[in-house]
Amino acid sequence: MLSIDFRQIGIIAGKEFWDRIRNRWVLAVAVVFTVFALVIAYFGAAQQGAVGFRSIDVTIASLVSLVIYLIPLIALILGFDAIVGERERGSLDLLLTLPITRKELILGKYAGLAGALAFSTIAGFGAVGLILSPQLNLNALFHYAGFMGSAILLGFAFLSIAVMLSVFAADRTRASGLAIGTWFFFVLVFDLLLLGALVVTAGDYGGAIFPYLLLANPADVFRVLNVFSLDEVRTLYGLATVFPEALSNPATLGGVMLAWIVGPLAVAIWRFER
Amino acid sequence: MASNIVEARGATKDFGTVQAVKGVDLTIAAGELFGLIGHNGAGKSTLFKMMLGLITITSGDILLDGEKVNGPRFRETRRKIGYLPENVVLYDNLTGIETLYFFADLKAVPRKDCPALLEKVGLSHAASRRVREYSKGMRQRLGFAQALLGTPRLLFLDEPTTGLDPGAIRDFYRILRELRDEGVTMVLTSHILAEIQERVDRLAIMEGGLIRATGTVQDLREGMNLPLTLEIAGGAGLAEQVTRVLQGIAIESIEEAGSILHIRLSRDSKMPALARLATLGDTMRDLHVREPSLEDVFFGYRN
Known part of the structure; x- marks a missing residue:
């Protein structure tokens, strides 16, 4: 067991973070978040025949739908070549002959990319929060901050999955394929499968375990986490009424999200050290 | 500092059922400029990566300056190492x-x-x-x-002159000589045998996962006992006169190419042949002894 040198992690993380600042990745993503969020905040209720900002609960509910599509995709694209990209370039061998352990290298990569992602998220949605702030009371601001925090955690979870894929994939092409596949699975297919299973069994078998299966998808954890903090929205979601109280505790859901961050990263380190 | 800065004992690497490196023993002394040659797939890249700790060793040991490269003191050991990978692409941005x-x-x-x-x-x-x-x-x-950062004691250079023009290659070897004068040990691989043979102190020939021969270029030439070639330039009737004076000396072949005569003979026959040729006097305009090249040596060990 080799000791961890946090300075080495910091050097790798710093390079990854500044790379994303310099190539304007952080700026581009922040602008995308801001523009989408503003559009949703003002036109989100257009189907109901109204435009303009309505309530923070409805706005957050719309933003949740946006974030569930966008953040996993951005995080996966950000992280998929973290390791495999260095390997393909030939610089991985060079890095690994330096006084740095494989664990430090992965943790440094992850920390730097996570920093860039968090920075974009805070800047992008923070700007929207500032624009909306005159219309928000303290409670609403608190909810909005919670939404931002959970969006960051969602990004971290998918970034962790991306870095894991990056360790396992043989080349960049395969890593990008795996990343896109992961996005399809968790964002598009997973809920359909659950719904399908529920319909086929007519809820007769194991209906009680379905809510728990939602925890197997970080995107759903994010959705549940936000939906349950919003009284107005809770009733809009039929799902919410059958969801067990035990799982609706934000601390529990936060813990599950944390497991989604730590788990894939731990697998990545385990694999990379072999 | 250990006197042998690189020491491999029975170093073996299996990839599944394929044994890429088969029990290599190798020592490189501190301050040596050491060349590792072998064709693609001979196992030299694998051996290089084993020495650098990039891949785990199936069995055996490799010590760098008396320490395992991935051992408990790996940070100290690695600070002594500089590495230039083959065809490395650094960070474009x-x-x-x-x-x-x-x-x-x-x-x-x-x-x-x-x-x-x-x-x-x-x-x-x-x-x-x-x-x-x-x-x-x-x-x-x-x-x-990058490899020279931190004045390393030991440099690993994988095909270091790839992509360099002749002037840059000369500059590169000048730097290597300066480093050797400072006591730096260097291990380099090259596929340009002619380039490496004049410049390394010792070299190892690798083939089929084994080190087939180690030594100076001269050691290897002598060890192989490959024929050398005398190239003689002269006037008309040279071939007849040369054939006459060399009667009784074992000659492998005599070929005439233009006005130059190429005589292949064993190393043992070289001095007696030269003594007889000296009697020819003005018939010979020039004489050149061509040693077997590293290519000859290399292919000699392969076959």
Whole structure:
């Protein structure tokens, strides 16, 4: 067991973070978040025949739908070549002959990319929060901050999955394929499968375990986490009424999200050290 | 410091059922400029990576300066090492000097040492240009500067002159000689045998996962007992006269190519033949003894 040198992690993380600042990745993503969020905040209720900002609960509910599509995709694209990209370039061998352990290298990569992602998220949605702030009371601001925090955690979870894929994939092409596949699975297919299973069994078998299966998808954890903090929205979601109280505790859901961050990263380190 | 800075004992690497390196024993003394040659698939890259700790060793041991490269003191051991991978692509978005800063930070080398290294490899003028704009040769030189960070005791250079023009190759070997004078040990691989043979102190020939021969170029030539060639230039009737004086000496072949006569004979026959040829006097305009090249030696060990 080799000791961890946090300075080495910091050097790798710093390079990854500044790379994303310099190539304007952080700026581009922040602008995308801001523009989408503003559009949703003002036109989100257009189907109901109204435009303009309505309530923070409805706005957050719309933003949740946006974030569930966008953040996993951005995080996966950000992280998929973290390791495999260095390997393909030939610089991985060079890095690994330096006084740095494989664990430090992965943790440094992850920390730097996570920093860039968090920075974009805070800047992008923070700007929207500032624009909306005159219309928000303290409670609403608190909810909005919670939404931002959970969006960051969602990004971290998918970034962790991306870095894991990056360790396992043989080349960049395969890593990008795996990343896109992961996005399809968790964002598009997973809920359909659950719904399908529920319909086929007519809820007769194991209906009680379905809510728990939602925890197997970080995107759903994010959705549940936000939906349950919003009284107005809770009733809009039929799902919410059958969801067990035990799982609706934000601390529990936060813990599950944390497991989604730590788990894939731990697998990545385990694999990379072999 | 251990007197043998690299020491491999029975170093073996299996990839599944394929044994890429089969129990290699190798010692490299401190201060040597050591060449490792072998064709693709001979196992030299694998051996290189085993020495650097990039892949785990199936069995056996490799010690660098008396320590296992991935042992408990791995940080100290690695600070003594410089490595230039083959065809390395560094970070396009960084400038030359930023690239060195990054590696200097990881090696805990002061950043103020970096400009002098760029100067040493002739890249000062491009220090603040992005690596994206570098030519292949410039990238190679930047990679070399990176390997020299922190005045390593041991340099591993994998095909270091790839992409360099002849002038840059000369400069490169000049730097290697300076480093050797400072006591740095260097292990390099090359497929350009003619380039390496005049420049290394010792070399190892690798084939089929084994080291077939180790020694100086001269040791290897003698060990193989390959024929050498006498090239004689002269006037008309040279061939008849030469054939006459060499009667009784074992000759492998005599060929006439234009006005030059090529005589292949064994090393043992060389001195007696030269003594007889000296009696020819003015019939001979010039005589040149051509030793077997490293290519000949190399292919001799392969066959």
